[in-house]
Amino acid sequence: MKRTACARGAAGASGQAGGATAFMDRRMGGHTKAWTRGMPPPPPQSSHAGVESSAAVAFACTGSPFRWAEPRVAHAVRRPTKIRSGAFSSSRWRCIVTPDEGATTVASTSAKKNASANANKSVSGSGKYARESTVREYVTDPDVKMSPEDPGSVDMDANVRRVEGKADVRDARRNLIKEASTSTQAVHGGERIKGGKKARATLDAITTPIVQSSTFTFRCTREVIEYNEGLYESFEYGRYGNPTTRAAEEKLAMLEGTDDALISSSGMNAVTTMLLALVPAGGHIVTTTDCYRRTRQFVQTVLPKMGIRCTIIDPADVSELERILANDSATLFFSESPTNPMIRVVDVEKIVSLCRKYNVISCIDTTFATAYNFQPAEYGADLILHSGTKYLAGHNDVLCGALAGRADLIKEVRGLHGVLGGTLDPHSAFLLLRGMKTLSLRMEAHNRNAAAVAEFLSKHPKVSRVHYPTLPDHPDYEVAQRMFAGKGFGGVLSFELLGNGDPWSRETFELTGKFVDALRIPYIAPSLGGVETLIEQVCIMGYYDQPLHIRESLGINNGFIRFACGIESKDDILADLAQALDQI
Numbered sequence: 001m002k003r004t005a006c007a008r009g010a011a012g013a014s015g016q017a018g019g020a021t022a023f024m025d026r027r028m029g030g031h032t033k034a035w036t037r038g039m040p041p042p043p044p045q046s047s048h049a050g051v052e053s054s055a056a057v058a059f060a061c062t063g064s065p066f067r068w069a070e071p072r073v074a075h076a077v078r079r080p081t082k083i084r085s086g087a088f089s090s091s092r093w094r095c096i097v098t099p100d101e102g103a104t105t106v107a108s109t110s111a112k113k114n115a116s117a118n119a120n121k122s123v124s125g126s127g128k129y130a131r132e133s134t135v136r137e138y139v140t141d142p143d144v145k146m147s148p149e150d151p152g153s154v155d156m157d158a159n160v161r162r163v164e165g166k167a168d169v170r171d172a173r174r175n176l177i178k179e180a181s182t183s184t185q186a187v188h189g190g191e192r193i194k195g196g197k198k199a200r201a202t203l204d205a206i207t208t209p210i211v212q213s214s215t216f217t218f219r220c221t222r223e224v225i226e227y228n229e230g231l232y233e234s235f236e237y238g239r240y241g242n243p244t245t246r247a248a249e250e251k252l253a254m255l256e257g258t259d260d261a262l263i264s265s266s267g268m269n270a271v272t273t274m275l276l277a278l279v280p281a282g283g284h285i286v287t288t289t290d291c292y293r294r295t296r297q298f299v300q301t302v303l304p305k306m307g308i309r310c311t312i313i314d315p316a317d318v319s320e321l322e323r324i325l326a327n328d329s330a331t332l333f334f335s336e337s338p339t340n341p342m343i344r345v346v347d348v349e350k351i352v353s354l355c356r357k358y359n360v361i362s363c364i365d366t367t368f369a370t371a372y373n374f375q376p377a378e379y380g381a382d383l384i385l386h387s388g389t390k391y392l393a394g395h396n397d398v399l400c401g402a403l404a405g406r407a408d409l410i411k412e413v414r415g416l417h418g419v420l421g422g423t424l425d426p427h428s429a430f431l432l433l434r435g436m437k438t439l440s441l442r443m444e445a446h447n448r449n450a451a452a453v454a455e456f457l458s459k460h461p462k463v464s465r466v467h468y469p470t471l472p473d474h475p476d477y478e479v480a481q482r483m484f485a486g487k488g489f490g491g492v493l494s495f496e497l498l499g500n501g502d503p504w505s506r507e508t509f510e511l512t513g514k515f516v517d518a519l520r521i522p523y524i525a526p527s528l529g530g531v532e533t534l535i536e537q538v539c540i541m542g543y544y545d546q547p548l549h550i551r552e553s554l555g556i557n558n559g560f561i562r563f564a565c566g567i568e569s570k571d572d573i574l575a576d577l578a579q580a581l582d583q584i
Contacts, residue, residue, distance in 0.1 A: 178254060182372050183440035190250030191433065208247045210430045214238040238426075240418045245429040251436055252392070252402050255371040256384050259407035262414050263400060263429060267367065267387025269422035270401030271295055274385065275303065275332070277416040278361055278409065282307045283331040286324055288315040288346065289554070290339040291365075293542055299334075315344040316476060321351065325358040336365040337376075337483070341494050341538055341562045342555065343368070343467045345476040348483055352380045361409065367391070367529075368490040372443040374483060382406050390529025391490070393435040394442050398428050442531065445567035447488025449533075452570045453563065453577065454493050462581050464503070464559070468493040491565040492528050494538075496557060497584070503557035504548075511584045512537050512559045518580035521573055528564035533573060536562050 177188050191208050216235040218224045226232035235241050245263050253261040264270045275298070279285055287299060289312050299310045311328070313320045315335060324330065333355050337346045348364055355362040363383040364376040370391045376384050383405035386392055393400060401422075403413060417423075424432075454468035469480035469489045480489065497515060499508025516524060522535040526542070536542070538560045543551050551557070565573065 182255060185254045186251070186372075186439040187437050189254035189436075190247040190252075208244060208430065208433055210426045211243045212426050213242070239421055239423045242426050242429065244426040244433070245424050248424075248429045248432045248436070249402075251433065252371075252386075253404050255436070255439075256404040257371075257375055257377045258384065258404040260410040261402060261404035262410050262417060263388065263402050263424045263432070264417060265401065265422040265424050266399050267385075267389060267401040268294055268298075269420075270385055270387075270403050271334075271365070272298055272302075273417050273420055273422060274363065274383065274403055274413050275299070275308075275334075276420075277413040279303070279308055279331045284309045284311070284329060285332045285334060286311045286313060286321060286330050286360075287333070288313060288335045288339065288344075290315055290342045290344050291336050292340050295365075315339055315346045316479070318347055318350050318354070322354050325354055325360060330358070330360050332361040332363060334363045334365070336367065337374070338368040338469065338480075338489055338492070340368065340492075341467075341542075341560075343469060343474075343489070343492065343494055345469055345480040345483060345489075347479045348376050348381060349379045352376075355382075356380065363405075368492050369484070370439060370443055370490065372440050373447070373487045373490060377405070383409055388432055389527065391443065391446070392439065392529075393432045394439065394529060394531065395431070395435055396527065396530035396532065398431045398435070400424050400428055400432055442567055443488065443490070446491030446529075446565055449565035449567070449570050449573060450489065450491045450493050453565060453573060454495075456574050456577065457493075457495050460581060462498050462584065464496045464498040466493065466495040492562065493565070494560065494562050497559035497561065499559045503559050504552075505558065509539070509558035512561065513540075515580050515584045516561070518583045519576055520579075521568060521576045522563070522566075528562075530564075531567045533566035533568060534564040538562050 177185055180188075215237055218227065218234070223232055223234075227234055227236065235243065235246075249261040249263050252263070253259065262270075264273060275285065285299060285303070285308065287296075287310060296312075303310060311324055311330070313324070315337075321333070325333075333351065335346050335351070337348060338344060339346075346364075352362050354360075361383065362381050363385055364381045365385040365387075366374055366376060367385070367387045367390050370386075371384075383403060386402040386404075388400035388402045389398055392402065403410065450468060451470045454466050454470055457463045458466045458471055468474065469477060469484070471477070474480065496503060497508065497512050499505065499511050502508060516535055516537055519535060522533040524536065525534045526536060528534060538556050539551060539558055543554075543556055
């Protein structure tokens with residue numbers, strides 16, 4: 001309605017304006033849209049073509065406090081200008097806001113003309129624009145001339161300087177974020193550094209977009225060659241990389257303080273691809289007794305088919321590790337910290353020192369801790385592994401894995417990753433990015449809830465033992481305090497119900513199931529790291545098909561429970577545990 005009223009008022013005042021379409025500034029190809037935000041359209045070009053700047057032209061605009069003033073110079077002598085932003089140059093029509101709310105009348109008297117001219121003059125020698133200038137005119141530079149022989153010519157040197165300047169800004173931003181806190185890195189890492197082939201099209205959004213494409217194009221053969229030579233940063237095929245997944249990798253590398261990172265389709269894909277890429281046939285790896293069951297299954301049943309040996313030691317037995325590395329050459333050491341499900345903490349500082357002494361690759365799985373609580377790279381660990389499904393994504397809606405570490409090792413793993421095809425899809429990478437932004441906030445709640453639950457359960461008469469590093473009776477209490485520097489140990493703890501006094505009896509098995517069923521807040525489910533609290537009776541959920549002697553060797557008795565704290569109210573969780581324990 002506003003646009004129609006403006007058009008009618010302007011047409012009535014101009015007389016021979018020539019219809020509504022005359023209000024489009026034809027030199028701009030009809031793309032000037034300022035009046036769609038409440039400004040009246042500029043007058044028709046025919047009304048001012050060739051008119052000297054001293055001529056007085058004004059337009060009435062019904063119901064609008066705007067009027068249009070003529071250009072400062074005649075169009076016959078107009079100089080071409082470079083537009084840095086927007087669509088108007090300083091020689092185009094300018095909109096003036098008038099003091100009154102009513103219609104602006106045509107300036108018919110000499111006094112009004114002179115008053116308007118004086119009011120709109122720029123300050124001589126000050127470099128300021130006229131008072132009626134729009135913001136569009138601020139960003140033009142009428143003093144920069146284009147070549148008269150080639151009006152479309154471009155100042156390449158200026159372009160180079162501009163690109164170099166942008167690169168300097170990107171480098172400064174990258175360095176600033178690298179030195180920032182974990183919370184800031186989680187929000188901005190990998191996403192504020194915008195450059196490369198399609199930066200303007202895909203990465204100017206505040207949220208990294210989902211680049212849902214399986215392949216990427218090149219504009220010419222030279223770009224393909226430069227890409228293969230490493231001179232042109234871009235993407236080729238979705239299995240080898242994608243802008244969305246790459247942003248997630250850069251964010252993780254920044255969080256962990258490593259050279260590079262690789263995102264894959266699951267945590268198991270990350271660990272299996274890493275082992276296959278770095279341990280040669282006939283090689284030897286060392287790992288710990290307490291770890292994720294499927295990881296242990298892979299190293300004990302699949303790798304031996306390739307002639308790869310595996311030695312398993314206690315997580316705290318550093319002297320045994322040194323004996324093995326000194327007398328039996330190994331390629332790689334792998335351990336979780338904290339471990340699953342006993343929540344053991346390995347002495348990463350001593351282990352990394354031994355690995356370096358004997359030229360062994362060290363890989364630490366910190367899925368339970370995350371970079372918010374613990375960064376093994378600070379102690380020199382070569383690789384850090386995650387099941388990104390857990391705390392990194394944080395909402396139980398993504399399956400992904402992650403590996404961060406030395407650039408040469410990540411490059412080697414990435415090569416096999418492209419062959420095996422364990423690629424994370426762009427939508428899952430987007431969800432991972434979204435999850436990592438709130439990592440610090442969520443981990444604070446997970447840490448707080450788990451510590452409170454561990455303290456509560458450790459004092460309850462129906463609980464025989466609690467596994468969590470904040471408790472002084474934890475076997476790795478001193479190591480944990482030194483490694484984690486008091487931040488926290490994640491949201492997962494384990495505990496054992498007393499039952500009838502025999503942890504392996506059927507009665508203890510049934511009482512544990514009754515306790516789990518009596519809880520109201522936790523979901524009965526595997527996994528961990530989401531905002532919801534999860535619980536599982538481990539012998540049923542994870543070892544249902546395993547013989548008793550296997551569970552005995554691992555300490556998984558009938559009353560053993562893994563409890564993954566969410567971010568609900570601490571008081572609500574404790575009250576729920578109390579009422580469930582009262583029922584057994």
